[in-house]
Amino acid sequence: MQGMNLTLRLILVVASALLASTVFAPLSWWFLAVVAWIPLFLGIQGASAKVGGRLALLHGVIYFGITMAWITKVFVGMSWAIVPLAFIMAFFSMFFGAGYAALSTRYQKGWLVALGGACWWLAVEMVRAEIFVLKFPWMTPGVGLGPGWISPVFGVYGISFFIVLGGMLVAQQGKARIAGGVLLVAMLLTTILRPSPYKVGEDGLRVVAVQAEGVYGDNLIQMADPLAGEADIVLYPEYGFTVDVRQTKHLYDSFAEFSRKHDALMVFGTVTKLDQERFYNTALTMDGDQVLGEHYKNHTVHFFNDGIAGTEAKPVETRKGTFGTPICFDCDYEDTVRQMTGKGAEYFIVPSLDAKHWGLQEHEQHAELFRHRAAENGRWMMVASGSGMTQLIDPYGNRVLSLPLMEEGILSGMLEKRKGLTFFTRAGWLFPWIILVVGSAWMLWLMGSYYGQKKAKKIGS
Numbered sequence: 001m002q003g004m005n006l007t008l009r010l011i012l013v014v015a016s017a018l019l020a021s022t023v024f025a026p027l028s029w030w031f032l033a034v035v036a037w038i039p040l041f042l043g044i045q046g047a048s049a050k051v052g053g054r055l056a057l058l059h060g061v062i063y064f065g066i067t068m069a070w071i072t073k074v075f076v077g078m079s080w081a082i083v084p085l086a087f088i089m090a091f092f093s094m095f096f097g098a099g100y101a102a103l104s105t106r107y108q109k110g111w112l113v114a115l116g117g118a119c120w121w122l123a124v125e126m127v128r129a130e131i132f133v134l135k136f137p138w139m140t141p142g143v144g145l146g147p148g149w150i151s152p153v154f155g156v157y158g159i160s161f162f163i164v165l166g167g168m169l170v171a172q173q174g175k176a177r178i179a180g181g182v183l184l185v186a187m188l189l190t191t192i193l194r195p196s197p198y199k200v201g202e203d204g205l206r207v208v209a210v211q212a213e214g215v216y217g218d219n220l221i222q223m224a225d226p227l228a229g230e231a232d233i234v235l236y237p238e239y240g241f242t243v244d245v246r247q248t249k250h251l252y253d254s255f256a257e258f259s260r261k262h263d264a265l266m267v268f269g270t271v272t273k274l275d276q277e278r279f280y281n282t283a284l285t286m287d288g289d290q291v292l293g294e295h296y297k298n299h300t301v302h303f304f305n306d307g308i309a310g311t312e313a314k315p316v317e318t319r320k321g322t323f324g325t326p327i328c329f330d331c332d333y334e335d336t337v338r339q340m341t342g343k344g345a346e347y348f349i350v351p352s353l354d355a356k357h358w359g360l361q362e363h364e365q366h367a368e369l370f371r372h373r374a375a376e377n378g379r380w381m382m383v384a385s386g387s388g389m390t391q392l393i394d395p396y397g398n399r400v401l402s403l404p405l406m407e408e409g410i411l412s413g414m415l416e417k418r419k420g421l422t423f424f425t426r427a428g429w430l431f432p433w434i435i436l437v438v439g440s441a442w443m444l445w446l447m448g449s450y451y452g453q454k455k456a457k458k459i460g461s
Helices: 006-021 030-034 038-044 049-067 079-106 110-131 141-145 151-170 175-192 217-222 249-262 328-332 335-342 360-377 428-460
Strands: 205-211 233-235 265-273 279-287 290-296 316-318 321-324 347-352 381-385 391-393 399-402 409-415
Touching: 006 030, 006 038, 006 049, 030 141, 030 151, 030 175, 038 049, 038 079, 038 151, 049 079, 079 110, 079 428, 110 151, 110 175, 110 428, 141 151, 141 175, 141 360, 151 175, 151 360, 151 428, 217 249, 233 249, 233 347, 233 381, 249 265, 249 279, 265 290, 265 347, 279 316, 279 347, 290 316, 321 335, 328 335, 328 347, 328 360, 335 360, 347 360, 360 381, 360 391, 360 399, 381 409, 391 409, 399 409
Parallel strands: 205 233, 205 381, 233 265, 321 347, 347 381
Antiparallel strands: 205 409, 265 279, 279 290, 316 321, 381 391, 391 399
C-alpha cells in the first residue's frame, strides 16, 4: 500500500465515510458494518502518520457530519453547531489514522498491524465515548451492527473490536486476509443468528408504557387508564412531570389513587428539588401512596439543564420483583445498567425523553443503545419515551414491541424476571478498558521508538 497515490487514498476514505454513514439511521443498513470501514484502513495503510491523520480527519468530518445531522434540530437557531461538533468527533478519527499509519509502516507482518490497529482503534473509541468530556458513544461499528452473541460476553465495544480487527486483517495480504474475512462473516452471523424473540411464560409481568409529549398532570396519568387494569407496572416518560411530584400534593394523591385503583406500581420521570435552581432528574417508583425508590440520573445530557448528576445506581425492591430504573442517557453507557444488574435488578423499567423536535434520525439512532444494554446484561427492558421510541426489548436485544415515533400511544407488553448474570456483567465489561491500556501503551512505545531512532540518526550524522 506504500505506493498508493493520494487520489486513490482519498477515494477510498471518502467511500468508507459514505458507506459507514448508511449503517445508521435513517438508512440503518446495519449489515454493512462489517465492511464499511475496510476502505478507510486500505486508504491509510502505508501512508505517513501525517497523511494518515489528515485522511482520517476527512473521513470523520464526512461521517460524523452525516450521522450527527440531527444536531441541527437539537440546538434550535444554532444549526451551525454541527460544524464544530463534527470536527471535535473527527479529531479522534485523526488520532486513530495517524497511529494506524505509523503501525502499518513500522511492522512488516500483517497480523501485528491488524492487532495493534484494532487495539488503537478501541483505545481512541473508548476515550471518545466514555472518558472525553462530551462522552459520545453513538455511531461506533458495534452499535451499528447491533446486539449479538458477543454482547453478553464483551459488550458493544467487544463487537467494535472484532469488526475492526477483521477489517484490518482483510486489508492485509495472504492468510491474514482470509482470517479477516472469516472473522467478519462470523461477526455478521453472531447478529443474524442471535436467539429469536424470547417467549414470556405464565409468570410474566405486564408493563404498560405511555408515549406522550406535551401532555401534563392528571391528563398524562389518565392516558394509561384503558390498559392499566391489566398492568403490574405503569411507566411514564422522563420529565413527564416537570415539578417535584412529592412536593405537589394533588399529583402525588393522583398517582396514589391511580396505583390503588389498578393495583399497579407506578414509575415516572419527575424532579427532586434541592432549591430554586438545583434539582435531580429523577425516576420515582410508587406503590399506592408509598415511595419505594428513586433513581437520580447518573449521566446528565450535555449542554442542557438536566439537573445534578446522581452518583448511585441501585435497583428498586418491590412486590413485583427487583428492577432498575435508569433514565434515558444512563443507557447510552454501560455502567449504570450493569451496576444495577449486579446489585439484583431482574429487569428494567426506563423513563426516557427524545424530544419531538429532535427528529426521527436522532430517535432511531438512540433507540439502538437500549438494545445493547439489554443484551449485555441479559435483561428485559421496557422504555417509555416522550415521542419515541417506546419499546420492549428482550434479554437478547430483540425489539419485541414498539410504538410509532412522534405519535401519542400506549404500549402494553409482557416481560420476565431474570436472575443469572452474564459474563459481561461479571467481568466482560473490563475488556475494552484492558484494550484501552494495551492500545495506548503500544502507541506510546511506538512513538518513543520512532523518536528514539530519529534522535540516534541525528546524533550519528
